[in-house]
Amino acid sequence: xxxxxxxxxxxxxxxxxxxxxxxxxxxxxxxxxxxxxxxxxxxxxxxxxxxxxxxxxxxxxxxxxxxxxxxxxxxxxxxxxxxxxxxxxxxxx
Numbered sequence: 001x002x003x004x005x006x007x008x009x010x011x012x013x014x015x016x017x018x019x020x021x022x023x024x025x026x027x028x029x030x031x032x033x034x035x036x037x038x039x040x041x042x043x044x045x046x047x048x049x050x051x052x053x054x055x056x057x058x059x060x061x062x063x064x065x066x067x068x069x070x071x072x073x074x075x076x077x078x079x080x081x082x083x084x085x086x087x088x089x090x091x092x093x
Contacts, residue, residue, distance in 0.1 A: 021083045021087070022083060024079055025080055025083050031072040035069035038065040039062070042065045043057065
């Protein structure tokens with residue numbers, strides 16, 4: 001029964017550390033959204049009127065947009081695990 005009622009240790013992060021972690025997480029999320037917009041802009045072809053024409057794959061800009069999205073998403077996921085889990089910086093004390 002003691003395994004079910006095991007208390008989690010209290011978070012030892014300071015307020016400044018928590019605020020900094022969440023600010024970085026929000027900025028990384030904005031980078032993910034902007035990279036996703038970049039993917040759409042490089043892969044969707046529109047004509048002069050703004051109507052959809054085709055989807056294009058294989059361009060250098062499109063590939064770089066996908067790489068930027070992947071890197072930003074991985075950074076955001078890692079930051080969110082730091083925000084919601086154990087802090088790597090504060091545990092070094």
